[in-house]
Amino acid sequence: MSARVTMRDVARVVGMSPMTVSRALREDNTVNAKTRARVRQVAEELGYVYDSTSQAFRTQKSGFVAVTLPSVNNANFAETFRAVSNGLGQMGLQLLLGSTNYRVEKEEELVRQLLARNPEALVLTGGHHTDATRALVQGRGLPAIEMWDLPAEPLGHVVGFSNTEAMADIVAHLVQTGRRKLAFVGASEGADSRGAARRAGVVQAAQAHGLPEVAMIDAGPAPVSMRHGHAAIEAIGRDVARNDALICVSDPVAFGCLSAVQRLGVRVPNDLAITGFGAFEVAKVSNPRITTVNVQAEEIGREVVSLLQGIFEGSINTPTCVDVKSTLVPGETS
Amino acid sequence: MSARVTMRDVARVVGMSPMTVSRALREDNTVNAKTRARVRQVAEELGYVYDSTSQAFRTQKSGFVAVTLPSVNNANFAETFRAVSNGLGQMGLQLLLGSTNYRVEKEEELVRQLLARNPEALVLTGGHHTDATRALVQGRGLPAIEMWDLPAEPLGHVVGFSNTEAMADIVAHLVQTGRRKLAFVGASEGADSRGAARRAGVVQAAQAHGLPEVAMIDAGPAPVSMRHGHAAIEAIGRDVARNDALICVSDPVAFGCLSAVQRLGVRVPNDLAITGFGAFEVAKVSNPRITTVNVQAEEIGREVVSLLQGIFEGSINTPTCVDVKSTLVPGETS
DNA sequence: ACACTTTTTGTTATCGATATCATGTTACCG
DNA sequence: CGGTAACATGATATCGATAACAAAAAGTGT
Incomplete structure (x- = not known):
């Protein structure tokens, strides 16, 4: 196996200095057109x-933007990822991805690893981090963006929406269509802070509307998906019809519930309303x-990219907060 | 903004050489325990x-493994990604991800970018690449793994299953349960080579069983998902019942078809059988x-990791092919 | 105390591309 | 034709960590 080919090797063959090769291979127009052609051909x-x-080392610019996601196995996050990835690609940047599996300690470890790669910006999902993570990020003076949330004390820039408000919209909609006995289906308390925010939003809105206490249906530890919603309902059985609306933490969970409920012979929406979250395909x-809430996962990604663009160009200097409003999408389950 | 802190800075404070700092921060036990503690504290x-x-530059080992996926917005690929990512994390490696959007030209561009990061191995999804891609990969003598397929002429190692065989299983199952008028629902010819392999598998198996020609239902350009399956059936309307089985390229497409067909009043499985692919949650x-086929997305990821482990340890030197057999999972739609 | 091993620390060179400054070459103008 | 601008190329130093070798310090047994 021959050693790797470097600019020096190319230079030797062309009969020029490595510097010229470097220039010829970049978009540097201080190099003669003929020379450039020759260099490229030889290369x-x-x-x-x-x-x-080497470039990253010399210029101290890695060309990376680091992104953490709770999970890629979630169509919403995947959509955001895709948008960011595409956008950055056009800016000549590469995306460095880490998934936290919905755990802040894992996030901390991940941020450490990602920072070691010297990224030019850091994009975190959610507004909930360990103190060490906060210190790490702020200590570097690195552009930071939190997305998918509107944290009370942001690390830097923000692109997100209010999970609480979105839930208030859902509750208002259900109340308007005559529902009063609400149940929330989500992951067990703990890891998933966005899920927790949604739960809190429901409880809060129910109180505001003077509804009875919201029943809590536990679908197990995060992440929860179709099968967990399905299993949670199966565990309850026909008792689920004591409620007149199931507010689910996400569309997959809602679909799992819907399917299980239908198997039980409960009619949706006549006997029971069901709502989801996220405007997933399903x-x-x-x-x-x-019935669901469109959080515009792709739009979040696009906004993150345009924010980054502004930051790198220098046109954005102060912490910015972009609220990508979520919108209720009424369906046939409510 | 202060300049970044380097080992030299730490060394200065501790009163030792950078080399000692380097050793103290790694798992190098040639350094005095007290010194190490002091160094770590100061750091x-x-x-x-x-x-x-810098490390990557000096040692010429990037600590990266590059992976291309057609899309992360696909639960199967996401599952594989997760398995690989977790496995590599334990080996102290980071995963560098690129998505090809199901296009080989995009793959080529991506491979170029990824190789520029000097990864220690390259994992590609599928066995279909441009000549330039093949040349790039083989020219580097870089460990390469193709996954999710069993290519006729592999680039290196392989972890996958036969899409053709899997389809043969489905067709055999349908024939056995009395179906004869098959239709295949998938993306338009072109980009998605795994989809094409599945289509070919169906046609081939149908011929082998002496069935009439397989009807082709086009769900549009790849990637196709729930909504595309749904729309394809809506476009056909009740004529879909001229077939007695819909073989779909994936579970999401199958679900889209199922939903549309049910809305049309066609009974599944009585009037029409439907099969999917991939054992998605839905x-x-x-x-x-x-009814679907379990391709063990996670298992593929795990096998990729253990292959990489073997390669890095030196215990695997010859191109290896791991066939992760797919298995038919009968459901209620057939 | 001496020779010798083991442990611990230091010195120097290096990975490949490029910023910076210097130099050489051609074009152009009055 | 001399002088200056515009263009094209080269020489050198450098980014931060670490491999490879060198050397000092601390033990060890006799």
Whole structure:
């Protein structure tokens, strides 16, 4: 196996200095067109592959933007990821991804690893972090964006929406359509802070409307998905019809509930309303269509990108908060 | 903004050489326990953050494993990603992800970018690549793994299953349960090679069983999901019942079809059988449960990791092919 | 106390690209 | 034709961690 091909090798063949090769391979127009063509051709012939590591080292700019997500196995986060990834690609940046599995300690470890790669910005999901994480991020003076939430004390910039408000919209909608005995289906207390915010939003809104106490249906530890919603309802059985509305932490959970409820012979929406969260595909395709909240996962990604763009260009200097409003999407389950 | 803290800074404070600091911060036991404690404490106090870029540059080992996926917005691929990511994390490696959006040209561009980061191995999804991609990968003598497929001419190692065989299983199952007029629902010809392999598998198996020609239902360009399956059936209307089985390229597509078909009043499985692919959550939760094929997305990820482990340890030297057999999972739609 | 091993620390060179400054070459103008 | 601008290329130093070798310090047994 031959050693790797470097600019020096290319330079030797072309009969020029490595500096010229460097210039020729970049968009540097101080190099003669003929020279450039020759350099590129030789580079191609020798199978030269640019070494970003060296560049990152020399220029002290990694070309990375670090992103943490609770999980990629979630169509919403995946959508945001895709938008950010595409946007950054166009800016010549690469995305460095880490998933926290919905745990802040894991996030801390991850942030440490990611920072070691010297990213040019850090994008975190959610507004809930360990003190060490906060210290790490702020100690570097690194542009930071929190997304998918509107934290009370942001680390830096924010692109998100209010989980609490979104839930208030749902509760208002249910009250308006005559529901009073609400139940919330979500993950056990603990890890998932966005889930917790949604739960709190429901409880709060129910109180505001003077409704009886909201029943809590535990779908197990986060992350919860279709099968957990399904199983939670199966565990309860027909008693689920004591409530007249199930407010689910997400569309997959709602679909799981819907399916289980239908198997039990409970009619939706006649006997029971069901709402989801996130405007996942399944909400629109299921039968009946699930009432949900569109959080514009892609829009969040796009806003993150345009924020980053502004930050790198220098046009954004002060902490900015972008509220990507969520909107209620009425379906057939309520 | 103060300049970044380096090992040299830590060394100065401790009163030792940078080399000692380097050793103290690693798992190098040639350094005095007291010295190490002191170094670590000072590093902590100064807010020192390790610089992986420099390390990568010096040692010529990036600590990266590059992975391409068609899309993360697919629960199957996301599952594989998670398994690989977790496994690599335990080996002290970081995963560098790129998504090809199901296009080989995009893959080529991506591979170029990823190789520039000097990864220690490359994991590609699928066995279909441009010539340039093949040349790039093989020219580097870099460990390469193709997954989610069993290519005829592998680039290196392989962890996958036969899409063709899996489809043959489905067709055999449908024939056995009395179906003869098959239709295949998938993306338009072109981009998605795994989808194409599945289509070919169906056609081939149908011929082998002496069935009439398989009807093709086009769900649009890849990637196709619930809404595309749904829309494809809506476009056809009740004519869909001219077939007696819909073989779908994936579970989400199958669910979309199922939902649309139910809205049309066609009874599943009585009037029409439906099959999916991939053992997505929705197959198990939907009503009726969808007959599918379990491809063990997570297992693929785990096998990739253990292969990589073997490669790095040196215990695996020859191209290896791991066939993660897929298994038919009968549901209620057939 | 001496020779010798073991432990601990230090010195120097280096990975590949590029910022910076210096130098050489051609073009252009009056 | 001399002088200056515009263009093109080169020389050198450098980013931070660490491999490889060197050397000092601390034990160890006789």
